[in-house]
Amino acid sequence: MTQENTKPMAQQYVDWFRDSSPYINAHRGKTFVLMLPGEAVRHPNFANIIYDIALLNSLGVRLVIVHGTRPQVEERLELAEMDSLFHENLRITDPQAMSAIIQAAGEVRVDIEAALSTGLPNSPMHGAHIQAVSGNFITGMPLGVIDGTDLQFTGKVRRINTKTMQQSLDLGAILIVSPLGYSPTGEVFNLSFAEVATQVAINLNADKIVSFVEGHGVEDENGGLIREFMLHEAEQYLNNENSRPAHGSRLALNACFQACTKGVPRAQIVSFSDDGAFLKELFTRDGSGTMVYRDNYEQLRTASIDDVGGIIELIEPLEKAGILVRRSREILESEIEKFSVLEKDGTILACAALYPYSTGAAELACVVTHPSYQKGGRAAKLLHQLERHAMRAGIKELFVLTTQTAHWFLEQGFVPGDIETLPIEKQSLYNYQRKSKIFTKRLAI
Numbered sequence: 384m385t386q387e388n389t390k391p392m393a394q395q396y397v398d399w400f401r402d403s404s405p406y407i408n409a410h411r412g413k414t415f416v417l418m419l420p421g422e423a424v425r426h427p428n429f430a431n432i433i434y435d436i437a438l439l440n441s442l443g444v445r446l447v448i449v450h451g452t453r454p455q456v457e458e459r460l461e462l463a464e465m466d467s468l469f470h471e472n473l474r475i476t477d478p479q480a481m482s483a484i485i486q487a488a489g490e491v492r493v494d495i496e497a498a499l500s501t502g503l504p505n506s507p508m509h510g511a512h513i514q515a516v517s518g519n520f521i522t523g524m525p526l527g528v529i530d531g532t533d534l535q536f537t538g539k540v541r542r543i544n545t546k547t548m549q550q551s552l553d554l555g556a557i558l559i560v561s562p563l564g565y566s567p568t569g570e571v572f573n574l575s576f577a578e579v580a581t582q583v584a585i586n587l588n589a590d591k592i593v594s595f596v597e598g599h600g601v602e603d604e605n606g607g608l609i610r611e612f613m614l615h616e617a618e619q620y621l622n623n624e625n626s627r628p629a630h631g632s633r634l635a636l637n638a639c640f641q642a643c644t645k646g647v648p649r650a651q652i653v654s655f656s657d658d659g660a661f662l663k664e665l666f667t668r669d670g671s672g673t674m675v676y677r678d679n680y681e682q683l684r685t686a687s688i689d690d691v692g693g694i695i696e697l698i699e700p701l702e703k704a705g706i707l708v709r710r711s712r713e714i715l716e717s718e719i720e721k722f723s724v725l726e727k728d729g730t731i732l733a734c735a736a737l738y739p740y741s742t743g744a745a746e747l748a749c750v751v752t753h754p755s756y757q758k759g760g761r762a763a764k765l766l767h768q769l770e771r772h773a774m775r776a777g778i779k780e781l782f783v784l785t786t787q788t789a790h791w792f793l794e795q796g797f798v799p800g801d802i803e804t805l806p807i808e809k810q811s812l813y814n815y816q817r818k819s820k821i822f823t824k825r826l827a828i
Contacts (some may be wrong), residue, residue, distance in 0.1 A: 423655035455487035523564015523572035538572025594635035600673030693731035
C-alpha cells in the first residue's frame with residue numbers, strides 16, 4: 384500500500400485539489416473544442432461527461448461541443464428501411480437520407496442542450512445555469528461528383544462564422560455545433576463531424592481539441608496505451624499499414640493531427656466510457672488518454688556524442704564561476720547518454736542530466752540554459768521530459784543539489800531535503816565545502 388493510499392479520503396481529496404490548481408489556472412480563459420461522437424451521447428457515462436463539461440465551464444474554460452450523429456442516423460435509416468450508400472467511405476446523401484440526418488442531428492443537439500440545462504438539487508449541475516447556444520455557424524458546400532458518383536447533399540466546410548461564435552463564448556455560453564452546413568442558397572449539407580471539429584478548432588485558434596473515443600486512447604500493436612505523439616509520430620502511425628486502431632481512434636487521431644498541423648497547440652484523445660477520464664487527462668500530470676502536440680522548432684532529444692562540444696560551451700562559464708562542479712570532456716563523453724538537450728539550428732540551448740541510483744531515486748544534474756534563452760521556460764521543458772523518462776524507468780523520486788537555483792526548483796515542485804534523504808552512495812560524495820542545498824521531488828508512477 385502506497386503512502387498516498389494510507390491517507391484519509393478527505394486528505395487525498397485536498398491533496399488532489401491542490402495539485403490540480405496549476406492546471407485550473409492554465410486552462411482558465413482557454414478555448415477547447417470537444418469532439419463528441421453520437422455513440423458517446425447514448426453511453427451510460429454521458430451524464431458524467433456533461434457534469435465534467437459543466438465544471439470546466441464554471442472554471443472559466445471556453446467550450447465548443449461538436450457532436451456526431453452516426454448511430455442516430457443509422458437507426459433512422461433502418462427504421463425507414465433505407466439503405467446507406469457509400470462511395471470511398473463517403474455517405475451518398477440523397478434527399479431522403481438528408482431528412483433522416485437532419486432529424487438525427489436535431490435529436491442529438493436537443494439531448495445535449497437538455498443535459499446542460501439540468502440543475503436539480505444534490506446533483507453536480509445544481510446552480511450551474513449554463514447557457515447553451517447553437518446556430519448556423521457553418522457554411523457548407525457540396526463535395527460534388529467524385530469518380531463519376533454524385534454525392535448529392537454530402538458536403539464539406541466552406542466557411543465558419545467565427546465572429547458570432549467568439550461573441551457567444553465571450554458571454555460564457557457553451558456552443559453546440561452540429562455536423563450540418565448551410566448554403567447561401569438555403570440548402571443543408573451533411574458534413575463530417577471530424578472535419579467540422581477540426582475546422583472549428585483551427586478557425587477559432589483554439590488552445591486544445593479533445594476527441595472522445597470508446598477506448599482509452601490510441602493503442603500500440605500490443606494493445607498498450609500510447610500516451611503521446613509528436614506530429615511526425617502521429618503521421619507515421621496513421622500512414623503505417625500495420626497500425627490498425629479502431630475506426631473511432633483513427634478518426635480522432637487524424638482530426639487531432641490535422642488540427643495541430645494547422646496551429647492548435649495540443650490535442651487529447653480520451654475515453655467517453657471511462658468515468659472521469661476527461662478530468663484526469665486535463666488535471667493530472669500523467670493524464671488518462673493520448674496527447675498529440677506540435678513538434679517544436681526547438682528539438683528536445685537525448686544527447687549524442689556529437690553534442691559534447693555544445694554542452695561544454697554551455698556549462699563552462701558556470702563551472703568557472705563555481706556554480707557547477709567541473710566535468711572533463713572525457714567524463715562528459717562517458718556519461719553522454721544521461722544527458723538531454725534542447726537544440727535549435729545546431730545550437731544547444733539547454734541541457735540536463737539524469738543519474739539513476741539503485742534505491743529507485745535519480746539525481747537531476749547540470750540543468751543549464753543558454754543566457755540568451757533563459758526567459759522561455761526551456762529548462763522547465765527539459766525537466767518535464769526527464770521526469771517522464773524517469774517515470775517510464777520506474778524511478779520514484781528525483782533529487783538535486785544546487786547552490787544558486789533553489790527558488791527555481793521550488794517553483795518546479797521540489798521540496799527541501801537534507802543529507803539523510805540522499806542515497807547512501809551519494810551521501811558519501813557530498814561536498815561539505817560547497818554546502819549545496821538539497822531538494823527532492825516524488826514522481827507519480
